[in-house]
Amino acid sequence: MPGISRPRYSGIFPVVPTTFHEDGTLDLASQKRCLDFMIDSGVDGLCILANFSEQFLLADDEREVLTRTALEHVAGRVPVIVTTTHTSSRVCAERSRRAQDMGAAMVMVMPPYHGATFRFGEPQIQGFFQAVSDAIAIPVMVQDAPAAGTPLSPAFLARMAREIEQVCYFKMETAGAAGKLRELIALGGEAVEGPWDGEEAITLLADLEAGATGSMTGGGFADGIRPIIEAHRNGDPDTAFALYQRWLPLINHENRQAGFLAAKALMKAGGVIACDAPRAPWPPMHPEVRRQLLDIARRLDPLVLRWGR
Numbered sequence: 001m002p003g004i005s006r007p008r009y010s011g012i013f014p015v016v017p018t019t020f021h022e023d024g025t026l027d028l029a030s031q032k033r034c035l036d037f038m039i040d041s042g043v044d045g046l047c048i049l050a051n052f053s054e055q056f057l058l059a060d061d062e063r064e065v066l067t068r069t070a071l072e073h074v075a076g077r078v079p080v081i082v083t084t085t086h087t088s089s090r091v092c093a094e095r096s097r098r099a100q101d102m103g104a105a106m107v108m109v110m111p112p113y114h115g116a117t118f119r120f121g122e123p124q125i126q127g128f129f130q131a132v133s134d135a136i137a138i139p140v141m142v143q144d145a146p147a148a149g150t151p152l153s154p155a156f157l158a159r160m161a162r163e164i165e166q167v168c169y170f171k172m173e174t175a176g177a178a179g180k181l182r183e184l185i186a187l188g189g190e191a192v193e194g195p196w197d198g199e200e201a202i203t204l205l206a207d208l209e210a211g212a213t214g215s216m217t218g219g220g221f222a223d224g225i226r227p228i229i230e231a232h233r234n235g236d237p238d239t240a241f242a243l244y245q246r247w248l249p250l251i252n253h254e255n256r257q258a259g260f261l262a263a264k265a266l267m268k269a270g271g272v273i274a275c276d277a278p279r280a281p282w283p284p285m286h287p288e289v290r291r292q293l294l295d296i297a298r299r300l301d302p303l304v305l306r307w308g309r
Contacts, residue, residue: 002168005188007213009079009169010104010194012226013043014219015052018066019261019273024280028039030273032073035221037307040252041222044214047075047081047108051147052260055083057094057279064098071103079217080104081141085089085245087112093135100136106169108141109130111150119150126160133166139216141169142193146178154180158188169194171216178206185211200255201225206242208232216252220263221247221302239244249297258293261285269294269307 001009019030028294038046048070049055049063058066067082067138074080082104084095096107109132111125118232120128126241132140142160144152170192172181180270182197197207204215209227217225232239256260262274265285277284287291297305 001190002193004185004192004195004211005190006038006211007193009045010213011042012042012217012229013047013079013081014038014043014214014217014222015047015050015146015226015260016046016048016070017219017267018049018053018058018258019056019264020275020277020279022275022277023245024277026065027274028065028069029172029220030275031069033272033308034267035070036072037267037304038222039074039301042226043222044226045079045081045105046070047083047216049083050108050216051083051145052263053083054260054279055085056081057282061096067099067102067104081106083106083108083143084132085110085143087118087143088199093131096132097135100138101296104138107136107139108143108171109142110148111152113148113150114224116149117224122156125150125156125160126164129160129167130164133164135159136166138166139168139193140164140166141171141196142167143171143173143198145171145173145198154183154187157184158192161188161191161192161308168192168200169196169214171196171198172212173198175236177203181207181210181212182222187305201228201251202255204228204251205240206231208240209233213277218260218263219306220254221250221297223303224250224300228309247300250293250300250302253293254298257289258285265290266302266304267294269297272304
């Protein structure tokens, strides 16, 4: 029986960026190369259509194209999580069912919200996740992200884990993530199959110490982050600390300076993708932020800078 002691999925599941041409149309050739590179970098799985995939700038038909393209191209090499977030219970459930039918291993969903002020209470949120769970037979990951602006207490999350069949993975990205993970695990026990770290691994060590079994990072340098997770898993905290200390400048620059454009800038520099532009109206990366990103990365020599050369 799956549970925190026997999770179906663990390790590093980075977010796949969405690749565009200069005119903003989807670049599916680059998208496939991006997927191949990320698998070669040593991931345990992938996540598509997340916020770091610019999902909020995609049309519904593009989401379908990207989901099908990714799942068909990955072809079972690694499990793929598909983000299906939507404010409507019905739409989110339908998105989740389609993702499952196309081969998704899991869906990731934020609590329902809209804009800066439209929020819902715990009964509505629980009903929302119940509707998603009822529509599918694969795990649901609750994304506890600041973007939703919706308070999700550990007690409430643990209750959903116990009462809603497919709700069993949780990605913590809010302030104090380690403490929240620790409390969630204590309250939910085996029902919390996957307590995960997020937010580009900026709190990775603290979250691993709190009991995180997985991490959803940016997509550019899994080969640097995975050994940190493995060292901690193998009971070698000194190596985990040393490796984290080495890679932290790049993790920090992605998290605090470059954001979701970091992975694409690194992939373009390494010949993985043809264009690293975001979709309008998101502004392009400032040249100095890019210069600093690449300068830090070159000191670390990640696979991304060599894969396409």
